[in-house]
Amino acid sequence: MDNVTVKYVEKPKLKNSIFIEGLPGVGNIGYLAAEHLRDQLKAKKLATIYSRHLPSQVIVEGRGVVRLVSNELYYAKHDDRDIIMLLGDAQASSPEGQYEMVDKFLDIAKEFDVEVIYTLGGYALNRLVDEPRVIGAATSDRMVERAKKHGVVFVDGEPGGGIWGASGLLLGLGRERGIEGLCLMGETSGYFVDPKSAEKVLRVLAGLIGADIDYSELEKKAEEVEDFATKIADMAEFSAESSKDDLRYIG
Amino acid sequence: MDNVTVKYVEKPKLKNSIFIEGLPGVGNIGYLAAEHLRDQLKAKKLATIYSRHLPSQVIVEGRGVVRLVSNELYYAKHDDRDIIMLLGDAQASSPEGQYEMVDKFLDIAKEFDVEVIYTLGGYALNRLVDEPRVIGAATSDRMVERAKKHGVVFVDGEPGGGIWGASGLLLGLGRERGIEGLCLMGETSGYFVDPKSAEKVLRVLAGLIGADIDYSELEKKAEEVEDFATKIADMAEFSAESSKDDLRYIG
């Protein structure tokens, strides 16, 4: 077994492709957005990726059947630009592993003629967020300008701590290999899984790639989380009237 | 010295083999069950496995003699299916090490014609458990159905966090190499070594592989632990009447 193993389901011929990354991260925003897009585009499985850099773990699926932790690639034929999507259970656990896996993702991207990479994630503000904005960072001024036209906000010097993990490295290493990239980060509290912020991110992405999306499933998930958060907030308010946190601002 | 070194004691000819893993883990359940089975089947030493991925440690045995931390393989001729068992002092300490060691275990399994893998472990509930059930997860629906007939419980989406370490990877990587697998997890508090839960796991396994086992040794160990736990519970109740934990439910 190699450090990173790619098992192709098929090898379609793709052209002028777009690569979209939605691995787990802050608020699970990138994953939720990418998963929803995959379902809406009826994307097909391209490959399964196993790696020693992923956790040494199997996932137990609904009916008690296990499968190895993996990353997965999907593809969809889409207008004049084809789409490849990267989803998965986890990211590499060490910096060295991150570099090696992202390097492999970029090998694959090159093979399928990828010209632009969009990476999706969350931006934790450590406070509740009523109307999450979509913060951006890109590999070039040209991409920044293009993103601004679709409502992406660029805040000078943010995120101050840079962008960690696959969402950052795909842009950084991709740029070194001549691929343009844009990272879309939905603002989020960092306390909950955040489908509401994921929806915002996906709406921006849909504009950028010209996709027509039905958001009702994501909206339903967002309501469930909001109900849950409100209940927690009520309980917190009840049990500790004196502790002044921001939770009451929900709803 | 290679990363993983296998020292064979002998190289028997085995056919249609079953591979049983019982490395240390939650409540030491897998180890206790596998150790008891090994003794009951009078299994013989097949190989000792050393590895840089194991802790840098020697074990001091009863009379003051040391031996390197290791994993060990045993085998037993058993009806129409031979049995290989994996026990040991520890599991690999890093994810990368886990993948490399399990890969080697599977090489060995292939060499000895292994067709099914059973991995044994515990499932920590973080509360005292009166009547531990045996929770299962498997590589196929067929295995799930077979296990159900022997009393294994499949709870939808559990364990939610997946199965970590060798018990999980042997199934996940084994499945990729065409070997069926079933993980048996005895429910346990997670507070103590749990021979009672180990016995439950072993009874299920014995049914699955058709083995005739005398459980009196395991039962004796279970009573010792129960006595100990009851004493701790009494002391806790005495010294802190007000702290309401579940310990009083023992016995």
Next chain:
Amino acid sequence: MDNVTVKYVEKPKLKNSIFIEGLPGVGNIGYLAAEHLRDQLKAKKLATIYSRHLPSQVIVEGRGVVRLVSNELYYAKHDDRDIIMLLGDAQASSPEGQYEMVDKFLDIAKEFDVEVIYTLGGYALNRLVDEPRVIGAATSDRMVERAKKHGVVFVDGEPGGGIWGASGLLLGLGRERGIEGLCLMGETSGYFVDPKSAEKVLRVLAGLIGADIDYSELEKKAEEVEDFATKIADMAEFSAESSKDDLRYIG
């Protein structure tokens, strides 16, 4: 991608060179001093260094454009000795990574005829420091004597814990490869970024390499930090009159 990748911008011919390291560390002193020297000497970019041993991160620059975390080399033609400077976003995250990266830095140093290495850093005293001294450590008695003439203080057996990271290894591994070295450590509290201490370090270095520096930019930064620290001290004094710390000694 190799473990360490060096991308040269140009390959100048340098002679009898001096190598100056200012990677991030305690109080960011080494970085601040090296950055200021680079600007004052109008040093030119020599190479960008990427590595798997650096954090898996991209930096977001002012206008929203990302670049991969890197180390960077600059050079300046300077009297009879040319100068190479090493700055960067981060140091390697593991000991193994540190050794591998510093080894590569020394390969480069050898290639450009480096004869002396100066490494710059901070020495945390865990208390506020009014007049930071510059503590030294060197690869030979000869270097110690030379440094003393420029005001460097050598305290017997300090730093007691040795010198960690690139500032230490460049001297230790450099000495093994026949390159002289001196580490200059500005005393600092360890609580703040410390441009004042950086200035002290740079003044000593300027004396050693015979450079003519305008310090006004560094002095301005030092004042800003001092203002900030004074405000924090006032707030601390106000809100907790009773907690007797050293903060009131500021200003």
Next chain:
Amino acid sequence: MDNVTVKYVEKPKLKNSIFIEGLPGVGNIGYLAAEHLRDQLKAKKLATIYSRHLPSQVIVEGRGVVRLVSNELYYAKHDDRDIIMLLGDAQASSPEGQYEMVDKFLDIAKEFDVEVIYTLGGYALNRLVDEPRVIGAATSDRMVERAKKHGVVFVDGEPGGGIWGASGLLLGLGRERGIEGLCLMGETSGYFVDPKSAEKVLRVLAGLIGADIDYSELEKKAEEVEDFATKIADMAEFSAESSKDDLRYIG
């Protein structure tokens, strides 16, 4: 640079050699004992060992001169058995590093005809120890019996947690390569550097290898530590009469 680099000072011809390890560890006992033996035997430098598995650090020596963290080998001609000693600043920081370094030590041991390995260390009891005993663990019953005649105590199943690091691995891996070994562990509190316990260990070792040692230097160090510990104990007793610890049993 290799993962482990051995720089020989000379390559003496040694026969029927004894290998003595005294790397830093619990109470620094192994190091203190080995260092004292080295000085008493006027052992000469054999080799310096550098490694990426050691901390990325330089040590600052008395006069401000640095040297790379290292392990060091010494040798002494001694009756009919020659002696090799291993001292150093630190042990490898990862398990994998420990295995790789100890493997290299054993290569060297084989090269110099080593037949027995003595490893020296401390055994932390987490309470003050008036009369430290020397606990043993060995690679064979024969070694256990021999050690008992020199006053080494073998407590059934102790140390229960095994022996970690180089002191353990040298025996465990050495045994696999046909070298006998004995580990001598001086009982100690674990709170202080413990030259008194180191002296006990060295007295046992001196008996085993037939060496004639003057212990006055070690005894002086032991008194200094005892004075210091007594002062700490007095202060503790004074400032907190009510906290009943064992410190008053000193002296």
